[in-house]
Amino acid sequence: MSEVDSEVRTGEAAQDGPERAGSSGLILAAAALLWMAAMLRSAWATITGQDDVAMEVTSTAYAMPGAVSASLVAGAAVALAVRAFLTRGGRDPGATVRSILTTGAGLGIGLLGALPIFMINVEGWIYAVVAGTIAAAATIGGALASFRHTRVVAAAGAGAIAAFLVGVLLAFVQDDLLPALGAGNTAASQASAAGNFSLVQGVLGGLAAGLVAYRVLRRARRRSGTELKWPLYTLAGAGPGLLLVIAEILTRTAGARVLELAGKVSELELTVQRMLSGSRLNVGLIVLFVGAFTAMVAVGRSMGTPNSADPAGAAAPDSDAAAEPLDPASTSPKPASIGTDAAPVGMDPDEIERRARAD
Structure with missing residues (x-):
């Protein structure tokens, strides 16, 4: 190996070291696991609390998207923590081995989350479909953790949790907010208000996701001493919305049979399922674009501030020369x-x- 190649590899290793050291992800993993456990507990209670078969099917269709989203983020967060443990002390198992380990960690979390849903009724295929979708979501999240810039994945996961918390807070005030958004006694006004509510949820969730992702990256920069390029800040801000879109795609594909069965209960239920599916996708896309724009503006403002490390009197000789009579x-x-x-x-x-x- 030439001396130049050796210096290049040494420089790359120096950049990767702070990246790994600043991406432990233990707090993120704990928060994501709590979110996943709460969604699975809610889904289990909702499904098992129904006496009617038709209500049990529709309740399963309502609970599945939230569990899938939480499992996707939890799989990525736990895989990041595993990756940080494996790479501590400057060790690097290699890209292929690292990808296998992070994907396996996501799969393990997915299987643990799928087990309680599957055990509701081992003879019914509907619960097997939901359990398989949850396991697939966590596995995909683990695969995302093998991305080179772990700080970006961690920031996206934290932003997704922030967007989820915004949705929870809005759910508590939904009944009071819908009349202000135009909900009346007619079905058309209620549908319009529901669309406006989704818009508000997406915008506020995107703002929270973008700001949280930006703050996570800035904090990691202070710990590691290395800066990321501004497009990675934009990607981190868009990450929470991208995770929501991936979760919705999984729900529509891997869990399609559950949604179809719920739609066969009645025409009204079919219409509701279509509206909810479209609303979830719209919210995810809004969070994606608003989060990306928010993070981009935030990092742009930080780039525009003067650098305190620059000498304050850098232009003093020129000003003195201009002021002194010749x-x-x-x-x-x-x-x-x-x-x-x-x-x-x-x-x-x-x-x-x-x-x-x-x-």
């Missing part, structure tokens, strides 16, 4: 100097001495 002899035309140390012909001796002292 000697009349120095303003008169002079022939070109010969050599670098030669003084201009005809210059006043005092001026020559003053400039030498300044140099």
Whole structure:
């Protein structure tokens, strides 16, 4: 290996070291696991609390999207913690091995989350479908943790949790907020108010996601001492919305049979399922774009502030030279100097001495 290649590899290792050291993700993993456990507990209670078969099916369809989203983020967060443990002390198992380990960690979390849903009724295929979708979501989250910039994945996971918390807070005031958004006695006004509510939820969730993702990256920068390029801040801000979109795609594909079965209960239920599916996708897309824009603006404002490390008097010599009156002899035309140390012909001796002292 040449000396140049050795220096390049040494520089890359120096950059990767702070990246790994600043991405433990233990707090994020704990928060994501709590979110996943809460959604699974809510889904289990909702499903098992129904006596009617039709209500049990529709309740399963309502509970599945939230459990899938939480499992996706939890799989990524736990895989990040596993990756940080494996790479501590400067060790690097390699890209392929690292990808296998993070994906396996996500799969393990997914299987643990899928077990209680599957055990509701081991003879019914509907619970097997939901359990498989949850396991697939966590596995995909673990695969995302093998991304080179772990800080970006961690920031996206934290932003997704922030967007979820915004949705929970809005759910508590939904009944009071819908009339302000135009809900009336007609079905058309209620549908319009529901659309406006989704818009508000997406915008507020995107703002929270973008700001949280930006703050996570800035905090990691202070710990590691390395800065990321601004497009990665934008990607981190868009990450929470991207995770929501991936979760919705999984719900529509892997869990399609559950949604179809719920739609067969009645025409009204079919319409509701379609509206909810469209609303979830719209919220995810809004969070994606608003989060990306928020993070981009935040990092742009930080880039525009003056650097405190720059000398405050960097422009002082020029300003002093402009403010100091020039000697009349120095303003008169002079022939070109010969050599670098030669003084201009005809210059006043005092001026020559003053400039030498300044140099």
